[in-house]
Structure formats: C-alpha cells, structure tokens
Amino acid sequence: MKVEKQYCFTHSTGEDIYLFALRNVNGTEVKITNYGAIITSYKINKINIVLGFENPLDYLAADYLAAYPYFGCEVGRYANRIKEARFEIDGIKYNVAKNRDNDHLHGGFEGFQQKAWKVLTASGKPNPVLSLEYKSKDGEEGYPGTLSVKIEFELNNNDELIISTTAATDKPTAINLTHHDYFNMNGEGRIDTHLVSIPASHYLGQDDNLVADGRKLPVDANCYDFRQQRKINQYWDPTEGYDQTFVIDKKENDLTLSAECAGDKTGLRLQVFSTEPAVHFYTGRWIPVLERNGKKMFGPFTGLCFETQVHPNAINIPHFPNTVLRPGEKYYRKTIYKISQSAVK
Numbered sequence: 001m002k003v004e005k006q007y008c009f010t011h012s013t014g015e016d017i018y019l020f021a022l023r024n025v026n027g028t029e030v031k032i033t034n035y036g037a038i039i040t041s042y043k044i045n046k047i048n049i050v051l052g053f054e055n056p057l058d059y060l061a062a063d064y065l066a067a068y069p070y071f072g073c074e075v076g077r078y079a080n081r082i083k084e085a086r087f088e089i090d091g092i093k094y095n096v097a098k099n100r101d102n103d104h105l106h107g108g109f110e111g112f113q114q115k116a117w118k119v120l121t122a123s124g125k126p127n128p129v130l131s132l133e134y135k136s137k138d139g140e141e142g143y144p145g146t147l148s149v150k151i152e153f154e155l156n157n158n159d160e161l162i163i164s165t166t167a168a169t170d171k172p173t174a175i176n177l178t179h180h181d182y183f184n185m186n187g188e189g190r191i192d193t194h195l196v197s198i199p200a201s202h203y204l205g206q207d208d209n210l211v212a213d214g215r216k217l218p219v220d221a222n223c224y225d226f227r228q229q230r231k232i233n234q235y236w237d238p239t240e241g242y243d244q245t246f247v248i249d250k251k252e253n254d255l256t257l258s259a260e261c262a263g264d265k266t267g268l269r270l271q272v273f274s275t276e277p278a279v280h281f282y283t284g285r286w287i288p289v290l291e292r293n294g295k296k297m298f299g300p301f302t303g304l305c306f307e308t309q310v311h312p313n314a315i316n317i318p319h320f321p322n323t324v325l326r327p328g329e330k331y332y333r334k335t336i337y338k339i340s341q342s343a344v345k
Contacts (some may be wrong), residue, residue, distance in 0.1 A: 002124035008056045011035065015116035019056055022128035022155040028339070030155050035059060036113040037074035037132050037151055039181055044159065044339050047187035047266060051287070051303040058292065067288035069298075070180040073113035074151055074165075075106045077136060077143050078323070079178040080245070080280060080312030081211045087315040089144070089172045089324055096142035103211055106180075108141030112149070113180070120150070128155045138171065145171030147325075159339045167331035174315045175325045177333060182284060182303030183270055185263030190301045191283060192233040195262045195342075198226040198281060200246035204311060210243060212313040214320070219246075229260070232283060232304070241283035241301060245312055248277060252321070255334060259306040262342040269342035274308035274335045277321055281306060308335045 004021040011017050019040065022030045031041045033056040040052040052072050053059060059071070078096075085104035086095050097108035106113070112134055121131035129152060136147040147169045154162040163179055184191055203224045205215030219225040223235035224244060236242060250256045258279045262269040272279070282305040289299040314320035325331050 003122045003128045003130060005122055008033065008035075011116035013116050015118065017056055017116060018119065020122055020130050022130060022153065024128065024155050024157050024159070026157060026159060028155065028159050030153070030161055032130055032153055033059075034117040034119050034132050036115065037117050037134075037179075038113070039072040039179070042161070042181075042337075044268065045266075047268065049183055049185055049187060049268060049270070049339070051182040051184065051298060053292070063288070063290055067286075067290070069182070069284075069287050070106060070113055072181050073179070074177065075180050075307075076112035076149065076175070076177045077107050077141070077147060078104065078174055078176045078315070079106060079307060079309045080176070081105050081209070082174075083207075083211045083313050083316050085142075087174055089174070092144075094142060094144055094174075101209055103209055111141065112136070112177075117151075121152075127157070129153065143173055145169040145173040147173055147175065149177070161337040163335045163337075165331075165333045167325065168329070169325050170327055172324055172326045174323055175331055176310045176312075176314065176323045177331075178276075178280075178307040178309040179335060180305060180307060181337075182287070182305055183261065184303050185261060185268045185270055186265040187263070189265075191304045192301060193231050193264045194304065195229050195264060196226055196232050196281075196304075197229040197260045198246050198279065199249050199257060200226070200279075201249050202247045204245040204247065204278070206244070212245060212311060212317070212320075214317045216247060226281075229262075231264075236283075239285075241285045243280075243282050243285065245278050245280045247311070248274075248279060250277070252277060255336075258308055261304065261306075267342050269340050271338040271340070272306045272308065272335065273338065275333055276308040276310060276335070278311050279306050279308050280312070308333070
C-alpha cells in the first residue's frame with residue numbers, strides 16, 4: 001500500500017498542485033488532486049468508475065469551466081441551492097453569490113471546488129491516506145467567518161474509500177458540505193440501466209428552480225420510490241432524469257447505508273454510507289459533451305451522483321436540520337464508498 005505523488009502545475013495562489021494515487025493490496029486505485037480536492041479517477045479491476053480527467057489542468061479548461069458539472073470535487077461552503085442567495089443568522093442578514101439564476105448553488109462562483117488545497121499528509125501506512133486543508137476567508141462568496149476545513153481520504157483493503165471532513169469557524173456561519181462524484185459502474189456509456197436503491201421513505205419538494213421549499217413528500221407509489229432496487233429508467237422521465245433530495249430513514253448522525261447502485265454490465269456495486277441525513281440523487285442531465293485529444297467524452301446521463309448532505313436550503317427552513325456552525329463547535333461528516341461485486345452481470 002502506498003501513495004504516489006506527481007507534480008502537475010503551480011496554482012495562481014502559489015500553491016503547487018499535485019496528483020496523488022492511493023492504492024491498496026487489491027490493486028484498487030484512487031487518484032486525487034489538491035485542486036478542488038477532486039477525485040479524478042477511481043479504478044477497480046482496471047475499470048474507472050468515476051467521471052474525470054487524467055490531467056488536472058483540464059479542470060481549468062475554458063470548455064469545462066463554461067459548463068461546470070462539478071466533477072469529483074469537494075463542494076462548499078454550502079451544497080446544492082440556497083433560495084434567493086440569502087439567509088439570516090442571529091438577526092444578521094447575509095447575501096451570498098447569485099451564481100444560478102437568482103439563487104446560490106454549490107458555494108458560489110468558485111466555491112471550494114476551484115481552490116488550491118494545502119497538502120497536510122500523504123502516507124501509505126497503515127492505509128493510503130491523503131489529508132487536505134482549505135481556509136475560507138471571512139466574506140468569501142458572501143459567507144461570514146473564516147472557516148477552516150480539513151478533508152481526509154483513506155483507502156482500505158476492503159475497497160472502501162473513507163472521506164472524513166471536519167471544520168471550525170471564528171464566526172457563526174452556514175455550512176453544508178458534500179463530495180460531488182459522478183459514478184458509472186460500467187465504466188462507460190450511459191447509466192440508465194444501473195440498478196439503484198435508496199432507503200428513503202420521503203423526498204424533498206422543490207420549486208421551479210430546483211430549490212428545496214420545505215415540503216417532505218412520501219415516495220409511496222411514485223417514481224421516487226427506490227426502497228427496493230430497480231433500474232433507474234424504469235419509471236423516470238427520460239428527458240429530465242432525477243435531480244432530487246431523499247431523506248434517509250435513519251437516526252440523526254448515525255453512519256448508515258444511504259444509497260446503492262450496481263452496473264448492469266460489470267456487476268460492480270457501489271454502497272454509500274454516510275452520517276448525513278439526506279442524499280441528493282442526480283443522474284447527470286446537464287453533463288456536457290467535451291472533446292479531448294480528438295475524442296468526444298461524457299455527455300448527458302453518463303454518470304450519477306449520490307451527494308450526501310444536510311437538506312438543501314435548510315439555512316432558510318426552520319424545521320429542517322441545523323446548518324449553522326458556531327465558534328467552538330466542530331463540524332464533522334463522514335462518507336464511505338464501498339465497492340464490491342454484485343450478483344448482477
């Protein structure tokens with residue numbers, strides 16, 4: 001087990017950007033760059049199961065930035081959407097970046113996903129581990145307080161990638177982090193026929209701009225019921241796909257199964273465990289077609305996301321879980337991606 005390190009480029013901030021390769025005894029390999037804390041590839045049995053680029057510089061390319069699908073990055077300070085890009089804490093009103101129509105999406109114009117993260121640890125013993133840190137300054141994207149975030153990636157010999165995130169602030173602030181990985185368990189093609197299950201009896205209502213509006217709706221007898229494993233395309237709208245938040249049936253803060261999917265061609269299975277109360281299921285309607293080295297790559301519905309997080313827009317909805325972090329408190333979240341072979345072939 002080891003961690004390999006490759007220099008890629010120097011960021012405009014002066015921070016050197018590297019590509020790290022974490023490998024376990026099974027030959028499973030996860031590559032991560034400290035630019036955006038992005039998982040660029042995730043190979044098991046030589047099949048790459050995530051969407052990403054081999055060269056981290058491609059994440060700075062104009063065509064990618066114009067479409068910006070958030071491939072494999074750490075999203076912050078606030079995942080998903082905040083209604084009208086504003087919220088209030090302790091009677092003080094804050095306006096954050098309006099980067100999606102009139103709303104705030106995934107932390108703003110740059111968020112954490114376009115930042116150079118400081119490398120804290122890159123070690124292969126006892127398991128391959130990479131630890132990164134980013135300090136978000138007071139006022140960045142409109143958020144109050146200086147927020148210090150640390151993220152640790154650990155790959156063990158059970159083919160589990162463990163993502164642990166902590167944060168602390170010097171002023172009360174809004175926080176709701178997630179890691180935005182796109183999975184394709186077949187390694188190529190579309191994800192329509194992937195088998196998916198989500199242990200959720202309810203999903204969140206959304207307005208016309210996909211902002212959570214406070215409603216908690218039952219999945220009974222509709223296309224959002226994934227409590228029993230089924231193909232994604234069994235009941236979906238083939239134009240829209242899925243872009244909804246599901247509230248997991250669990251006790252608060254417990255590390256439990258949040259979602260599962262399997263490739264119908266490879267039989268590779270992904271299980272997502274998380275401490276977070278919700279998972280946003282997105283089937284990639286807006287993934288762009290990009291060209292690299294004369295080859296067209298990606299495109300709509302070629303990857304799916306299970307974004308583990310607290311309910312979107314919770315900062316504006318009192319009956320949703322708390323997303324305010326205060327000085328002296330410690331933010332903590334853990335998500336585990338476990339890969340195995342399912343019976344599907």
